[in-house]
Amino acid sequence: MHGYSRFSGARSSGSPPSSPRFRHGRSKSAGWGNGFVGGGGGRGSKERTVEKLVFVFISAVFRRRGLLLFAPLLYISGMLLYMGSLSFDVVSIRNGVVVVHKRAPPGSVYRSPQVFQKLWPSMGIESNGSVNALRQSLGVDEKRRMIITFVRLFLLSVMTHDLDYLPSETVTKVTDFKAKTSGVLFRAWNLKEGQRWKPCANKSVPETELPVSNGFLIVEANGGLNQQRLSISDAVAVAGLLNATLFIPIFHFNSVWRDSSKFSDIFDEDFFISALGNRVHVARELPDDILQRFDNNISNIVNLRVKAWSSPTHYLQKVLPHLQEMGAVRIAPFSNRLAQIVPSKVQGLRCFANFGALRFSEPIRTLAESMVDRMVEYSSQSGGKYVSVHLRFEEDMVAFSCCEYDGGEEEKREMDIARERSWRGKFRRRNKVIRPGANRVNGKCPLTPLEVGMMLRGMGFDNTTSVYVAAGKIYRAEKFMAPLKQMFPRLQTKDTLATPEELAPFKGHSSRLAALDYTVCLHSEVFVTTQGGNFPHFLMGHRRYMYGGHAKTIKPDKRKLALLFDNPKISWEAFKQQMNDMLRHSDQKGVELKKPGGSLYNYPMPDCMCKQVEARNESINKWA
Incomplete structure (x- = not known):
């Protein structure tokens, strides 16, 4: 037998012939469909x-x-x-x-109000019946045993402040009791026992004299509060790399933020200088000889225009020679001007600047601490624990997202005006195509207060939960905030938590007001982010740094939410299941190490934190 070889270029002579029918059909004289097409002629050839x-x-x-x-x-x-x-x-x-x-494609239309109308009766029944349901779910004997156990635990904790010697059965019963009575606010996070992270950024350094400075580094920080924070921390790292004296950063007036605050208005300048004392040279003023060299005008100092994410090598090869030659250099703007991957010593300066040297000015600190105390006192029903929500539903954010809600033509007109006011002509360019539906499907639309409320209720936070909302001026606040207050009557903002007299010095200064929100959110049991940006990124990193490596943050899947909120027929049980899955996912992502090229401001492990193994089981004290 002869066959076809896949290694040869043609068939062997013994290959079977092709079918006569196909050979006839491919002949030049007959055409393919001889029975259907007339032979000859131009038309037949074309067909x-x-x-x-x-x-x-x-x-x-x-x-x-x-x-x-x-x-x-x-x-x-x-x-x-x-x-x-x-x-x-x-x-x-x-x-x-x-x-x-x-x-419309699924998830591309704002139907959240219809979903709320469908789910609200079930939310109300669940909230009103939660206490009775708990009582009915426990038998008389079980209730008596749990009460006795709880009283015993309380007395022992008062006498010894140490619960680790308790029998394991008692610990289990008490834990179950707390889980049943405390709600999701106390059991949202599944913190791993035995593996914790502790801050390392504040490690002391030898008190040795710094070498003579190579010159003055002047930077201009732009953007909002946390963009400024990033620029300052990166500037400290670059100053250390170049052995330069960092001039107190200048804040650029931004047309969007419209805040004329100086460094000392937002951050504690004295503390910043003293904290960096044996790490980096810092100066409030330039010496006379430097000023005279540039005609007493800082703007005359050469601006090097460093590219974004420049490497340490670039600074050493391109910036340092100018610094040594002229005695001072200026880099403006200085946002994201240092690469993420840098030597460990430089990274350590970044960590220390952000987590150790930068603290808010005394006026901000004093009011912010009072607001935290009031929020804790207001949350006495939940052991002083509360939820904070960063709600990005200001007019400029809604306009920038190019998303549509339920305001019709009036909303479109208002958004067009807002876009033109803040981003002149950017959204009217010839090739600019705005697709609100696609933006919503892709999870790019800011969550409304209504959607945030439904999400939290679905996760198990009931109407007794204290909620702090960190936000600017909410777009159409009277309309959009009403359902959130309906779901969470114990809702607070900086305007309700502080008096008008206390807030008066901060009005008109968005960064100072943001600092108040930042502090209250930092100390909450649960933080909820609803939109990207520097505020939640820095806050999540700071919370990881404070809470043993866990951000304790709910970061919703907005693509999934878009589909769920576009389904007015969804049942309450199905919605709750989806929300609990989302909460579990946020818990799993709470402890996350920085990946190559990632930001330590969001992921401080392992650059700014050290891993420790705890011999003792302290999980029971999480809710004590």
Whole structure:
């Protein structure tokens, strides 16, 4: 027998012949469809050509390699459908007339109010019946035993302040009792026992004299509160790298933030200088000889215009020679001007600057601490624990997102005005295409107060939970905040927690007001972020630094929420299941190490924190 060899270039002489039917069909004289197409003539030739092309196309599609060729086309078509570029049309016939209905892709339309109307009765029943349900779920004997156990625990804790010697059965019963009576606020986080992280950024350094400075480094920090914080910390690291004297950073007036505050208005300048005393040179003023060299005008000092994410090598090769030659250099703006991957000593300066040297000015600290104390006192029903929510639903954020809600034409007009006011012409460029539906499907739309409330209620936070909302001026606050207050009557903001007289010095200064919000959120049991940005990123990192490496933060999956909030038929039980899955995912992501190229401001482990193994089990004290 002779066969076909895959290593030879042609068939062997013994290969079986092709089918006579196919050989006849491919002959020049007859054409493919001899019984269907008339022979000869130009028209027949054109039709035979078309049929051949169709045959080749179909053959290619049903062959493996052909499918690979058309896979990109199929993928692009699917994505266009998914993104809403192509509509899901529904065609119907009414009275002999074809009617085409436009069907929006799932998750692309704001239907949260309809979902709330469907779920609200179940939320109300669950909240009102939670205490009675707990009482009914415990038998008389079990209740008596738990009360005795709890009293015993309380007396022992008062006498010894140490519960580790208690029998394991008692600890288990008490833990179960607390879990049943304390709610999700006390058991949201599954902190791993035996593995904790502790801060290392504040490690003391030898009190040796710093070497003579190579010159003065002047930077200009731009943006909001935490963008400024990033610039300052990076500037400390660069000053240490270059052995330069850091001039107290200048704050650039931003057209969006509109805050004229100086460094000392927001941060404790004296503490900053003293904390960095044996790490980096810091100066409030430039010496006379430097000023005279540049005609007493800082703006005359050469601006080096360093590119974003520049490496330490760039600073040593390009910036240091200028610094040594001229005695002073200026870098403006100085936002994200240092690479994430730097030597450990430089990274250590970043850590110390952010977590050790930067603290808020005394006026901010005094009021913020009072607000935290009031929030704890207001949350006495939950052991002084409360939830904080960073709510980004200000007018400029809604406008920038290019998302649509339920305000109709009036909302569109207001958003157009807001976009033009803050970003002149940016959204009216010729090639700029705004797709609100696609933005919502992709999770880019700011969550409304209503959506945040439904999410938290679905996760198990009932109407006795104290909630602090950190936000600017909410867009159409009277309308959008009403359902959140309905779900959480114990809701506070800086305007309700502080008196008008206390807030008066901070009004008109967005960064100072943000510092108040930052502090109250930092000390909450649970922090909820609803939109990206520097505020939640820095806060999550700071919380990891404070709470043993766990951010204790709920970071919702907004793509999933878009689909759920677009389903008015969803049941309360199904919604709760989805929310609890989301809460568990946030818990799992709470402890996360910094990846290569990641930011230590968000992920301080392992650069700014050290791992420790605890011999004792302190989990019971988490709720004590």
